[in-house]
Amino acid sequence: MKKLTTVRFNPNGKTPISPVQWVSLYCDLACHIESKLYPNRKTHHEDGQRTEESEDDFADIVDTVETIMHNYFTKTS
DSSP, X not given: XXXXXXXXXXXXXXXXEOHHHHHHHHHHHHHHHHHHHXXXXXXXXXXXXXXXXXXXXXXXXXXXXXXXXXXXXXXXX
């Protein structure tokens, strides 16, 4: 059974999450949004590197996702 994480009260109303959780969440959200915005686009070359076109778009998506995340979460140290 997975152990539940205790969430502490934060006076600014934001949920504290670890840096690892932060990166995981923004990556998952950005990848999901990218797949919905560009469902038929090839995003990576055969060697695993992103295409130039998808690199710029993904960076924009990540910036937007992180801006939204800052409204609800705070990174712990």
